[in-house]
Amino acid sequence: MNKDSNSKDSDKSQVTSNFNDSNELQVTSNELKTNDKDLSPSSEPLLVTRNLLLVPDEVARHSSPSFCVRCGNCKSVCPTYAEDATEGMSARGRIMLLKKLAEGEIEPSKVLDERIFSCILCGACNSICPLGIGITDAIYQYRRDLKGFNRKRMFFGLGMSVALKSAPAGFRILKFIEGIREVVPVHRFQPFRALRELGIESLEAPLRDGESLFKVARPKGRIAIFTGCSVNFLYQGIGRSLIRTLKKLNYEVVLPKGEVCCGAPLMGLGFEEDAAELAERNMKTFKRMNVEAVIGLCPTCINFIRNEYRRLIGDGIENAQEVSQFFIDKLPATSNSKDSNESQVTSNYKDSNGSQVTSNYKDSNGSQVTSNKLKTKDSKNSSLVTRYSSLPSDSSLKVIYHDPCHSVHGLKVKAEPRRILKSMGLDLIDAEGGCCGFGGAFRLLYQDLSQSILRKRIEEYRKADVIVTSCPNCMIQFRSRIKDRKIKHIVELIEEAVQGERDEKER
Numbered sequence: 001m002n003k004d005s006n007s008k009d010s011d012k013s014q015v016t017s018n019f020n021d022s023n024e025l026q027v028t029s030n031e032l033k034t035n036d037k038d039l040s041p042s043s044e045p046l047l048v049t050r051n052l053l054l055v056p057d058e059v060a061r062h063s064s065p066s067f068c069v070r071c072g073n074c075k076s077v078c079p080t081y082a083e084d085a086t087e088g089m090s091a092r093g094r095i096m097l098l099k100k101l102a103e104g105e106i107e108p109s110k111v112l113d114e115r116i117f118s119c120i121l122c123g124a125c126n127s128i129c130p131l132g133i134g135i136t137d138a139i140y141q142y143r144r145d146l147k148g149f150n151r152k153r154m155f156f157g158l159g160m161s162v163a164l165k166s167a168p169a170g171f172r173i174l175k176f177i178e179g180i181r182e183v184v185p186v187h188r189f190q191p192f193r194a195l196r197e198l199g200i201e202s203l204e205a206p207l208r209d210g211e212s213l214f215k216v217a218r219p220k221g222r223i224a225i226f227t228g229c230s231v232n233f234l235y236q237g238i239g240r241s242l243i244r245t246l247k248k249l250n251y252e253v254v255l256p257k258g259e260v261c262c263g264a265p266l267m268g269l270g271f272e273e274d275a276a277e278l279a280e281r282n283m284k285t286f287k288r289m290n291v292e293a294v295i296g297l298c299p300t301c302i303n304f305i306r307n308e309y310r311r312l313i314g315d316g317i318e319n320a321q322e323v324s325q326f327f328i329d330k331l332p333a334t335s336n337s338k339d340s341n342e343s344q345v346t347s348n349y350k351d352s353n354g355s356q357v358t359s360n361y362k363d364s365n366g367s368q369v370t371s372n373k374l375k376t377k378d379s380k381n382s383s384l385v386t387r388y389s390s391l392p393s394d395s396s397l398k399v400i401y402h403d404p405c406h407s408v409h410g411l412k413v414k415a416e417p418r419r420i421l422k423s424m425g426l427d428l429i430d431a432e433g434g435c436c437g438f439g440g441a442f443r444l445l446y447q448d449l450s451q452s453i454l455r456k457r458i459e460e461y462r463k464a465d466v467i468v469t470s471c472p473n474c475m476i477q478f479r480s481r482i483k484d485r486k487i488k489h490i491v492e493l494i495e496e497a498v499q500g501e502r503d504e505k506e507r
Helices: 073-077 079-083 091-102 110-117 124-128 135-145 151-165 167-180 192-198 228-233 236-248 264-268 272-287 299-313 323-327 332-336 405-410 415-423 441-445 447-463 472-479 490-506
Strands: 018-020 026-028 221-226 251-254 293-296 320-322 347-350 356-359 398-401 466-469 486-489
Touching: 073 091, 073 124, 079 447, 091 110, 091 135, 110 135, 124 135, 124 405, 135 264, 151 264, 151 272, 151 441, 221 236, 221 272, 221 299, 228 236, 228 472, 236 251, 236 490, 264 272, 264 299, 264 441, 272 299, 293 299, 293 323, 299 320, 299 405, 320 323, 323 415, 323 490, 398 415, 398 447, 415 490, 441 447, 447 472, 466 472, 466 490, 472 486, 486 490
Parallel strands: 221 251, 221 293, 293 320, 398 466, 466 486
Antiparallel strands: 018 026, 347 356
16 A cells, blocks of 8 residues: 655545455555545544454454455355445455555545445355454444444434334334325435335334233243334234244243334444444343243344344343244254254355355254255155145245345354245245345445345246245345235245144144
Protein backbone atom coordinates (compact mmCIF):
# COMPACT_ATOMS: atom_id res chain seq x y z
CA MET A 1 0.00 0.00 0.00
CA ASN A 2 1.58 3.28 -1.13
CA LYS A 3 0.51 6.69 -0.01
CA ASP A 4 1.87 9.91 -1.39
CA SER A 5 3.61 11.55 1.56
CA ASN A 6 2.65 14.95 0.23
CA SER A 7 -1.04 14.18 0.22
CA LYS A 8 -1.90 14.19 3.92
CA ASP A 9 -4.12 17.23 3.73
CA SER A 10 -7.35 17.43 1.75
CA ASP A 11 -6.00 15.00 -0.84
CA LYS A 12 -5.21 12.26 1.69
CA SER A 13 -8.38 10.47 0.71
CA GLN A 14 -6.90 9.63 -2.68
CA VAL A 15 -6.28 6.03 -1.76
CA THR A 16 -4.89 3.25 -3.87
CA SER A 17 -4.65 -0.16 -2.27
CA ASN A 18 -2.93 -2.94 -4.20
CA PHE A 19 -2.95 -6.55 -3.15
CA ASN A 20 -2.79 -9.83 -4.99
CA ASP A 21 -5.04 -12.82 -4.52
CA SER A 22 -3.77 -16.39 -4.62
CA ASN A 23 -4.07 -16.38 -8.40
CA GLU A 24 -1.92 -13.26 -8.71
CA LEU A 25 -4.96 -11.21 -9.64
CA GLN A 26 -4.08 -7.59 -8.92
CA VAL A 27 -6.86 -5.63 -7.29
CA THR A 28 -6.65 -1.85 -7.21
CA SER A 29 -8.92 0.03 -4.84
CA ASN A 30 -9.22 3.14 -6.97
CA GLU A 31 -12.87 2.63 -6.14
CA LEU A 32 -11.96 4.01 -2.71
CA LYS A 33 -11.09 7.42 -4.12
CA THR A 34 -13.20 10.09 -2.51
CA ASN A 35 -13.17 13.68 -1.30
CA ASP A 36 -12.84 14.82 2.29
CA LYS A 37 -16.44 15.97 2.27
CA ASP A 38 -17.53 12.38 1.61
CA LEU A 39 -15.74 10.93 4.63
CA SER A 40 -18.50 11.76 7.04
CA PRO A 41 -21.99 13.21 6.95
CA SER A 42 -20.93 15.65 9.66
CA SER A 43 -17.86 17.69 10.54
CA GLU A 44 -17.18 15.50 13.55
CA PRO A 45 -14.35 12.98 13.15
CA LEU A 46 -15.28 9.33 12.67
CA LEU A 47 -14.33 7.11 15.55
CA VAL A 48 -12.92 3.93 14.07
CA THR A 49 -11.75 1.14 16.32
CA ARG A 50 -8.14 0.77 15.22
CA ASN A 51 -7.70 -2.62 16.84
CA LEU A 52 -10.54 -3.92 14.67
CA LEU A 53 -9.71 -7.43 13.38
CA LEU A 54 -6.23 -7.39 14.87
CA VAL A 55 -6.61 -8.96 18.28
CA PRO A 56 -8.62 -12.14 18.84
CA ASP A 57 -10.94 -12.04 21.82
CA GLU A 58 -13.02 -14.51 23.80
CA VAL A 59 -16.04 -14.20 21.54
CA ALA A 60 -14.16 -14.74 18.29
CA ARG A 61 -15.23 -17.86 16.43
CA HIS A 62 -11.75 -19.34 16.09
CA SER A 63 -9.23 -16.70 15.09
CA SER A 64 -8.86 -13.08 14.11
CA PRO A 65 -9.51 -12.11 10.48
CA SER A 66 -5.98 -10.69 10.51
CA PHE A 67 -4.92 -14.31 10.01
CA CYS A 68 -6.61 -14.43 6.59
CA VAL A 69 -4.18 -16.04 4.13
CA ARG A 70 -6.24 -14.96 1.09
CA CYS A 71 -6.85 -18.53 -0.10
CA GLY A 72 -10.03 -17.42 -1.86
CA ASN A 73 -12.28 -20.26 -0.66
CA CYS A 74 -14.85 -17.76 0.58
CA LYS A 75 -15.14 -16.16 -2.86
CA SER A 76 -16.50 -19.41 -4.27
CA VAL A 77 -19.62 -19.27 -2.06
CA CYS A 78 -20.16 -15.51 -1.72
CA PRO A 79 -23.53 -14.63 -3.31
CA THR A 80 -22.70 -10.96 -3.86
CA TYR A 81 -19.39 -11.78 -5.55
CA ALA A 82 -21.21 -14.18 -7.86
CA GLU A 83 -23.26 -11.21 -9.07
CA ASP A 84 -20.47 -8.62 -9.12
CA ALA A 85 -17.03 -10.16 -9.65
CA THR A 86 -15.23 -7.23 -8.03
CA GLU A 87 -12.76 -8.18 -5.32
CA GLY A 88 -14.34 -5.75 -2.88
CA MET A 89 -17.70 -7.49 -3.32
CA SER A 90 -16.27 -10.79 -2.09
CA ALA A 91 -15.80 -11.93 1.50
CA ARG A 92 -12.02 -11.95 1.05
CA GLY A 93 -12.01 -8.48 -0.46
CA ARG A 94 -14.12 -7.11 2.38
CA ILE A 95 -11.79 -8.60 4.99
CA MET A 96 -8.75 -7.10 3.26
CA LEU A 97 -10.42 -3.69 3.14
CA LEU A 98 -11.34 -3.87 6.82
CA LYS A 99 -7.84 -4.98 7.75
CA LYS A 100 -6.34 -2.01 5.92
CA LEU A 101 -8.87 0.30 7.52
CA ALA A 102 -7.97 -1.04 10.96
CA GLU A 103 -4.28 -0.58 10.28
CA GLY A 104 -4.83 2.99 9.15
CA GLU A 105 -3.78 2.38 5.54
CA ILE A 106 -7.08 3.56 4.09
CA GLU A 107 -9.77 5.94 5.25
CA PRO A 108 -13.55 5.49 5.32
CA SER A 109 -15.24 6.32 2.04
CA LYS A 110 -18.58 5.97 0.35
CA VAL A 111 -17.42 3.00 -1.68
CA LEU A 112 -15.85 1.25 1.32
CA ASP A 113 -19.09 1.75 3.21
CA GLU A 114 -21.04 0.39 0.26
CA ARG A 115 -18.82 -2.68 0.03
CA ILE A 116 -19.22 -3.57 3.69
CA PHE A 117 -22.94 -2.90 3.98
CA SER A 118 -23.70 -4.80 0.77
CA CYS A 119 -22.64 -8.06 2.46
CA ILE A 120 -25.81 -10.12 2.87
CA LEU A 121 -24.47 -11.74 6.10
CA CYS A 122 -25.40 -15.24 4.92
CA GLY A 123 -22.44 -16.80 6.75
CA ALA A 124 -21.34 -19.05 3.88
CA CYS A 125 -17.83 -17.62 4.17
CA ASN A 126 -17.65 -18.59 7.85
CA SER A 127 -18.58 -22.18 6.97
CA ILE A 128 -15.98 -22.63 4.28
CA CYS A 129 -13.04 -20.73 5.80
CA PRO A 130 -10.31 -23.33 6.58
CA LEU A 131 -9.07 -21.19 9.50
CA GLY A 132 -12.53 -20.72 10.98
CA ILE A 133 -12.34 -16.95 10.71
CA GLY A 134 -15.49 -15.13 11.79
CA ILE A 135 -15.84 -12.91 8.74
CA THR A 136 -19.36 -11.77 9.57
CA ASP A 137 -18.15 -10.79 13.06
CA ALA A 138 -15.76 -8.34 11.44
CA ILE A 139 -18.56 -7.01 9.22
CA TYR A 140 -20.79 -6.49 12.26
CA GLN A 141 -18.04 -4.60 14.07
CA TYR A 142 -17.40 -2.25 11.17
CA ARG A 143 -21.10 -1.53 10.79
CA ARG A 144 -21.36 -0.75 14.48
CA ASP A 145 -18.45 1.70 14.39
CA LEU A 146 -19.49 3.45 11.18
CA LYS A 147 -23.26 3.16 11.17
CA GLY A 148 -23.57 6.95 10.95
CA PHE A 149 -21.42 7.26 7.83
CA ASN A 150 -24.42 6.98 5.52
CA ARG A 151 -26.98 9.37 6.95
CA LYS A 152 -29.89 8.05 4.89
CA ARG A 153 -29.29 4.49 6.04
CA MET A 154 -28.78 5.65 9.60
CA PHE A 155 -32.24 7.24 9.65
CA PHE A 156 -33.65 4.06 8.15
CA GLY A 157 -31.99 2.12 10.97
CA LEU A 158 -33.36 4.51 13.59
CA GLY A 159 -36.84 3.98 12.18
CA MET A 160 -36.33 0.21 12.27
CA SER A 161 -35.14 0.44 15.85
CA VAL A 162 -38.24 2.33 16.96
CA ALA A 163 -40.52 -0.06 15.06
CA LEU A 164 -38.87 -3.27 16.31
CA LYS A 165 -38.57 -2.17 19.92
CA SER A 166 -42.28 -1.55 19.93
CA ALA A 167 -43.42 -4.00 17.28
CA PRO A 168 -47.18 -3.76 18.03
CA ALA A 169 -47.02 -0.03 17.33
CA GLY A 170 -45.09 -0.74 14.13
CA PHE A 171 -47.79 -3.22 13.15
CA ARG A 172 -50.48 -0.58 13.62
CA ILE A 173 -48.49 1.85 11.48
CA LEU A 174 -48.23 -0.77 8.73
CA LYS A 175 -51.96 -1.36 8.93
CA PHE A 176 -52.53 2.37 8.64
CA ILE A 177 -50.29 2.55 5.58
CA GLU A 178 -52.24 -0.31 4.02
CA GLY A 179 -55.42 1.67 4.53
CA ILE A 180 -54.17 4.86 2.87
CA ARG A 181 -52.03 3.46 0.05
CA GLU A 182 -54.89 3.71 -2.45
CA VAL A 183 -55.28 7.39 -1.59
CA VAL A 184 -51.69 8.40 -0.81
CA PRO A 185 -49.08 6.86 -3.15
CA VAL A 186 -46.72 5.77 -0.37
CA HIS A 187 -45.51 2.93 -2.59
CA ARG A 188 -43.44 5.46 -4.52
CA PHE A 189 -41.07 5.72 -1.58
CA GLN A 190 -38.60 3.21 -0.24
CA PRO A 191 -38.98 0.92 1.61
CA PHE A 192 -42.75 0.96 0.99
CA ARG A 193 -42.25 0.17 -2.70
CA ALA A 194 -40.19 -2.89 -1.79
CA LEU A 195 -42.84 -4.04 0.70
CA ARG A 196 -45.50 -3.77 -2.00
CA GLU A 197 -43.34 -5.68 -4.49
CA LEU A 198 -42.85 -8.42 -1.91
CA GLY A 199 -46.60 -8.65 -1.44
CA ILE A 200 -46.25 -8.15 2.31
CA GLU A 201 -49.59 -7.53 3.96
CA SER A 202 -50.47 -7.82 7.62
CA LEU A 203 -54.17 -8.55 7.48
CA GLU A 204 -54.45 -10.58 10.67
CA ALA A 205 -53.89 -9.71 14.30
CA PRO A 206 -50.43 -10.69 15.57
CA LEU A 207 -50.14 -14.32 16.64
CA ARG A 208 -49.02 -13.41 20.15
CA ASP A 209 -52.12 -11.25 20.68
CA GLY A 210 -54.10 -14.46 21.12
CA GLU A 211 -53.71 -17.26 23.64
CA SER A 212 -50.35 -17.71 25.30
CA LEU A 213 -50.76 -21.20 26.80
CA PHE A 214 -52.08 -24.27 24.98
CA LYS A 215 -52.69 -27.21 27.31
CA VAL A 216 -53.13 -30.91 26.59
CA ALA A 217 -54.11 -33.86 28.75
CA ARG A 218 -51.15 -35.69 30.32
CA PRO A 219 -48.47 -33.64 28.48
CA LYS A 220 -45.14 -35.29 27.75
CA GLY A 221 -43.41 -31.91 28.02
CA ARG A 222 -43.69 -28.18 27.56
CA ILE A 223 -42.39 -26.23 24.55
CA ALA A 224 -41.97 -22.48 24.10
CA ILE A 225 -42.21 -20.97 20.63
CA PHE A 226 -40.06 -18.08 19.52
CA THR A 227 -42.39 -16.76 16.85
CA GLY A 228 -40.17 -14.07 15.34
CA CYS A 229 -41.54 -10.97 13.63
CA SER A 230 -42.36 -12.58 10.27
CA VAL A 231 -44.52 -15.32 11.79
CA ASN A 232 -46.05 -13.10 14.46
CA PHE A 233 -47.16 -10.38 12.04
CA LEU A 234 -47.21 -11.87 8.53
CA TYR A 235 -47.40 -15.67 8.55
CA GLN A 236 -49.55 -16.39 11.58
CA GLY A 237 -50.88 -19.54 9.89
CA ILE A 238 -47.43 -21.15 10.07
CA GLY A 239 -47.31 -20.45 13.78
CA ARG A 240 -50.72 -22.01 14.31
CA SER A 241 -49.57 -25.04 12.31
CA LEU A 242 -46.65 -25.55 14.70
CA ILE A 243 -48.93 -25.17 17.73
CA ARG A 244 -51.36 -27.79 16.39
CA THR A 245 -48.52 -30.19 15.57
CA LEU A 246 -46.98 -29.93 19.04
CA LYS A 247 -50.38 -30.47 20.64
CA LYS A 248 -50.95 -33.57 18.49
CA LEU A 249 -47.64 -34.90 19.79
CA ASN A 250 -48.94 -34.17 23.31
CA TYR A 251 -46.82 -31.16 24.20
CA GLU A 252 -48.02 -28.11 26.07
CA VAL A 253 -47.19 -24.97 24.12
CA VAL A 254 -46.29 -21.51 25.40
CA LEU A 255 -46.21 -18.26 23.41
CA PRO A 256 -44.39 -15.86 25.75
CA LYS A 257 -45.94 -12.40 25.80
CA GLY A 258 -42.57 -10.88 26.62
CA GLU A 259 -40.91 -11.93 23.36
CA VAL A 260 -39.53 -9.11 21.21
CA CYS A 261 -37.64 -9.01 17.91
CA CYS A 262 -34.49 -11.15 18.03
CA GLY A 263 -32.40 -8.10 17.08
CA ALA A 264 -30.78 -9.48 13.93
CA PRO A 265 -32.07 -6.70 11.61
CA LEU A 266 -30.70 -3.99 13.92
CA MET A 267 -27.37 -5.76 14.35
CA GLY A 268 -27.03 -5.93 10.58
CA LEU A 269 -27.61 -2.17 10.31
CA GLY A 270 -24.91 -1.44 12.89
CA PHE A 271 -27.26 -0.74 15.80
CA GLU A 272 -25.51 -3.11 18.18
CA GLU A 273 -26.65 -1.44 21.41
CA ASP A 274 -30.27 -1.57 20.30
CA ALA A 275 -29.88 -5.24 19.32
CA ALA A 276 -28.32 -5.95 22.72
CA GLU A 277 -31.27 -4.28 24.44
CA LEU A 278 -33.68 -6.60 22.62
CA ALA A 279 -31.42 -9.57 23.42
CA GLU A 280 -31.51 -8.78 27.13
CA ARG A 281 -35.31 -8.57 27.05
CA ASN A 282 -35.60 -11.94 25.31
CA MET A 283 -33.10 -13.57 27.64
CA LYS A 284 -35.09 -12.32 30.64
CA THR A 285 -38.28 -13.77 29.16
CA PHE A 286 -37.03 -17.17 28.00
CA LYS A 287 -34.36 -18.00 30.58
CA ARG A 288 -36.89 -18.08 33.41
CA MET A 289 -39.12 -20.55 31.57
CA ASN A 290 -39.06 -24.23 32.47
CA VAL A 291 -39.42 -25.70 28.97
CA GLU A 292 -37.90 -28.62 27.11
CA ALA A 293 -37.01 -26.49 24.11
CA VAL A 294 -37.54 -23.11 22.50
CA ILE A 295 -38.59 -23.80 18.91
CA GLY A 296 -38.47 -21.22 16.16
CA LEU A 297 -39.89 -21.10 12.65
CA CYS A 298 -37.19 -18.70 11.43
CA PRO A 299 -33.58 -19.98 11.36
CA THR A 300 -32.23 -16.42 11.50
CA CYS A 301 -34.02 -15.86 14.81
CA ILE A 302 -32.87 -19.18 16.26
CA ASN A 303 -29.27 -18.73 15.14
CA PHE A 304 -29.28 -15.24 16.60
CA ILE A 305 -30.79 -16.05 20.00
CA ARG A 306 -28.67 -19.18 20.42
CA ASN A 307 -25.32 -18.24 18.88
CA GLU A 308 -25.07 -14.52 18.24
CA TYR A 309 -26.45 -13.58 21.67
CA ARG A 310 -23.37 -15.20 23.20
CA ARG A 311 -21.17 -12.79 21.27
CA LEU A 312 -23.51 -9.86 21.79
CA ILE A 313 -24.36 -10.11 25.51
CA GLY A 314 -22.33 -13.11 26.67
CA ASP A 315 -25.19 -15.60 26.96
CA GLY A 316 -27.59 -17.33 24.59
CA ILE A 317 -30.76 -19.41 24.72
CA GLU A 318 -29.06 -22.79 24.67
CA ASN A 319 -32.17 -24.91 24.16
CA ALA A 320 -33.31 -22.95 21.10
CA GLN A 321 -33.91 -25.21 18.09
CA GLU A 322 -34.98 -24.88 14.50
CA VAL A 323 -38.12 -26.95 13.75
CA SER A 324 -36.27 -29.72 11.90
CA GLN A 325 -33.84 -30.14 14.78
CA PHE A 326 -36.69 -30.67 17.18
CA PHE A 327 -38.88 -32.95 15.06
CA ILE A 328 -36.13 -35.16 13.64
CA ASP A 329 -36.41 -37.62 16.54
CA LYS A 330 -40.08 -36.99 17.35
CA LEU A 331 -41.65 -38.37 14.17
CA PRO A 332 -42.07 -42.17 13.98
CA ALA A 333 -40.38 -42.80 10.64
CA THR A 334 -37.46 -40.48 11.21
CA SER A 335 -36.82 -41.88 14.68
CA ASN A 336 -36.75 -45.39 13.18
CA SER A 337 -34.03 -44.33 10.78
CA LYS A 338 -32.06 -42.14 13.10
CA ASP A 339 -28.59 -43.64 12.66
CA SER A 340 -26.55 -40.46 12.41
CA ASN A 341 -23.87 -42.15 10.33
CA GLU A 342 -26.41 -42.88 7.62
CA SER A 343 -27.70 -39.32 7.30
CA GLN A 344 -25.55 -37.60 4.72
CA VAL A 345 -26.22 -34.79 2.33
CA THR A 346 -24.03 -32.60 0.18
CA SER A 347 -23.97 -28.85 -0.20
CA ASN A 348 -22.96 -27.91 -3.72
CA TYR A 349 -22.22 -24.47 -5.06
CA LYS A 350 -20.77 -23.14 -8.26
CA ASP A 351 -18.26 -20.34 -8.08
CA SER A 352 -18.34 -17.33 -10.35
CA ASN A 353 -16.38 -19.24 -12.99
CA GLY A 354 -18.83 -22.12 -13.00
CA SER A 355 -16.54 -24.50 -11.12
CA GLN A 356 -18.21 -26.94 -8.75
CA VAL A 357 -17.50 -26.35 -5.07
CA THR A 358 -18.56 -28.86 -2.42
CA SER A 359 -18.90 -27.70 1.19
CA ASN A 360 -19.00 -30.30 3.94
CA TYR A 361 -21.02 -29.75 7.08
CA LYS A 362 -21.92 -31.64 10.20
CA ASP A 363 -25.55 -31.77 11.16
CA SER A 364 -26.73 -30.72 14.61
CA ASN A 365 -26.00 -34.20 15.98
CA GLY A 366 -22.42 -34.08 14.73
CA SER A 367 -22.95 -36.30 11.68
CA GLN A 368 -20.75 -35.53 8.70
CA VAL A 369 -22.76 -34.15 5.79
CA THR A 370 -20.88 -34.99 2.60
CA SER A 371 -22.73 -37.38 0.32
CA ASN A 372 -25.15 -36.09 -2.29
CA LYS A 373 -27.69 -38.83 -1.65
CA LEU A 374 -29.73 -39.03 1.50
CA LYS A 375 -29.55 -42.49 3.03
CA THR A 376 -31.78 -43.92 5.70
CA LYS A 377 -31.23 -47.30 7.25
CA ASP A 378 -34.84 -48.26 7.74
CA SER A 379 -36.88 -48.05 4.56
CA LYS A 380 -39.79 -50.25 5.70
CA ASN A 381 -41.45 -47.55 7.78
CA SER A 382 -40.17 -44.60 5.79
CA SER A 383 -43.47 -43.03 4.73
CA LEU A 384 -45.39 -40.71 7.02
CA VAL A 385 -47.54 -39.20 4.31
CA THR A 386 -51.04 -40.61 3.99
CA ARG A 387 -54.05 -39.73 1.87
CA TYR A 388 -54.66 -36.83 4.25
CA SER A 389 -51.53 -34.97 3.05
CA SER A 390 -51.69 -32.31 0.36
CA LEU A 391 -48.50 -33.83 -1.11
CA PRO A 392 -49.24 -37.58 -1.33
CA SER A 393 -46.32 -39.96 -1.60
CA ASP A 394 -47.60 -41.53 -4.81
CA SER A 395 -47.86 -38.19 -6.61
CA SER A 396 -45.54 -37.15 -9.40
CA LEU A 397 -44.77 -33.85 -7.70
CA LYS A 398 -41.06 -33.07 -7.45
CA VAL A 399 -39.98 -31.30 -4.29
CA ILE A 400 -36.87 -29.20 -3.67
CA TYR A 401 -35.80 -28.24 -0.19
CA HIS A 402 -34.27 -24.75 0.00
CA ASP A 403 -31.69 -24.35 2.77
CA PRO A 404 -32.01 -21.01 4.56
CA CYS A 405 -28.54 -19.52 4.96
CA HIS A 406 -28.60 -19.23 8.74
CA SER A 407 -29.95 -22.75 9.03
CA VAL A 408 -27.14 -24.42 7.12
CA HIS A 409 -24.29 -22.02 7.95
CA GLY A 410 -25.26 -20.89 11.44
CA LEU A 411 -27.14 -23.84 12.95
CA LYS A 412 -25.46 -26.51 10.77
CA VAL A 413 -28.87 -27.99 9.95
CA LYS A 414 -28.62 -29.74 6.60
CA ALA A 415 -29.53 -33.42 6.85
CA GLU A 416 -32.50 -33.14 9.24
CA PRO A 417 -35.11 -31.50 6.97
CA ARG A 418 -34.23 -33.86 4.12
CA ARG A 419 -34.58 -36.89 6.35
CA ILE A 420 -38.00 -35.64 7.41
CA LEU A 421 -39.15 -35.01 3.83
CA LYS A 422 -37.76 -38.33 2.58
CA SER A 423 -39.53 -40.11 5.42
CA MET A 424 -42.77 -38.71 4.03
CA GLY A 425 -42.19 -40.52 0.77
CA LEU A 426 -41.79 -37.29 -1.19
CA ASP A 427 -39.85 -37.16 -4.44
CA LEU A 428 -37.07 -34.96 -3.14
CA ILE A 429 -34.72 -33.85 -5.89
CA ASP A 430 -31.21 -32.45 -5.55
CA ALA A 431 -30.44 -28.79 -6.09
CA GLU A 432 -27.27 -26.75 -6.12
CA GLY A 433 -28.57 -24.46 -3.39
CA GLY A 434 -27.51 -21.05 -2.20
CA CYS A 435 -28.82 -17.78 -0.84
CA CYS A 436 -32.27 -16.58 -1.97
CA GLY A 437 -31.20 -12.93 -1.74
CA PHE A 438 -33.55 -11.75 1.00
CA GLY A 439 -31.18 -10.97 3.86
CA GLY A 440 -33.59 -8.84 5.90
CA ALA A 441 -32.82 -5.16 5.35
CA PHE A 442 -30.58 -6.17 2.43
CA ARG A 443 -33.74 -6.79 0.38
CA LEU A 444 -34.88 -3.22 1.00
CA LEU A 445 -31.51 -1.47 0.60
CA TYR A 446 -30.03 -3.46 -2.31
CA GLN A 447 -33.04 -4.46 -4.36
CA ASP A 448 -31.28 -4.99 -7.70
CA LEU A 449 -28.63 -7.22 -6.14
CA SER A 450 -31.27 -9.09 -4.15
CA GLN A 451 -33.35 -9.73 -7.27
CA SER A 452 -30.32 -10.89 -9.24
CA ILE A 453 -29.51 -13.49 -6.57
CA LEU A 454 -33.15 -14.57 -6.45
CA ARG A 455 -33.31 -15.09 -10.23
CA LYS A 456 -30.54 -17.70 -9.98
CA ARG A 457 -32.46 -19.67 -7.37
CA ILE A 458 -35.70 -19.46 -9.38
CA GLU A 459 -33.97 -20.75 -12.49
CA GLU A 460 -32.33 -23.56 -10.56
CA TYR A 461 -35.59 -24.55 -8.86
CA ARG A 462 -37.57 -24.48 -12.09
CA LYS A 463 -37.60 -28.29 -12.18
CA ALA A 464 -39.49 -28.44 -8.86
CA ASP A 465 -43.26 -28.46 -8.49
CA VAL A 466 -43.02 -27.51 -4.82
CA ILE A 467 -40.35 -25.55 -2.94
CA VAL A 468 -40.10 -26.32 0.77
CA THR A 469 -38.05 -24.33 3.25
CA SER A 470 -37.93 -23.58 6.97
CA CYS A 471 -37.67 -19.79 6.74
CA PRO A 472 -40.64 -17.43 6.40
CA ASN A 473 -38.40 -14.73 4.93
CA CYS A 474 -37.23 -17.08 2.17
CA MET A 475 -40.92 -17.76 1.53
CA ILE A 476 -41.59 -14.03 1.19
CA GLN A 477 -38.72 -13.72 -1.27
CA PHE A 478 -39.79 -16.66 -3.43
CA ARG A 479 -43.46 -15.74 -3.40
CA SER A 480 -42.62 -12.26 -4.63
CA ARG A 481 -41.68 -13.77 -8.01
CA ILE A 482 -42.99 -17.35 -8.15
CA LYS A 483 -46.73 -17.46 -8.73
CA ASP A 484 -47.23 -20.82 -10.43
CA ARG A 485 -45.92 -23.19 -7.73
CA LYS A 486 -46.41 -23.87 -4.06
CA ILE A 487 -43.94 -22.44 -1.56
CA LYS A 488 -44.40 -24.24 1.75
CA HIS A 489 -42.86 -24.12 5.20
CA ILE A 490 -41.68 -27.54 6.33
CA VAL A 491 -43.81 -27.36 9.47
CA GLU A 492 -46.93 -27.37 7.27
CA LEU A 493 -45.90 -30.75 5.84
CA ILE A 494 -44.92 -32.03 9.27
CA GLU A 495 -48.40 -31.16 10.54
CA GLU A 496 -50.05 -33.02 7.66
CA ALA A 497 -47.85 -36.05 8.25
CA VAL A 498 -48.48 -36.14 11.99
CA GLN A 499 -52.23 -35.75 11.44
CA GLY A 500 -52.21 -38.55 8.86
CA GLU A 501 -50.23 -40.86 11.15
CA ARG A 502 -52.59 -40.16 14.02
CA ASP A 503 -55.70 -40.80 11.90
CA GLU A 504 -54.22 -44.11 10.73
CA LYS A 505 -53.66 -45.23 14.31
CA GLU A 506 -57.23 -44.30 15.30
CA ARG A 507 -58.78 -46.48 12.58
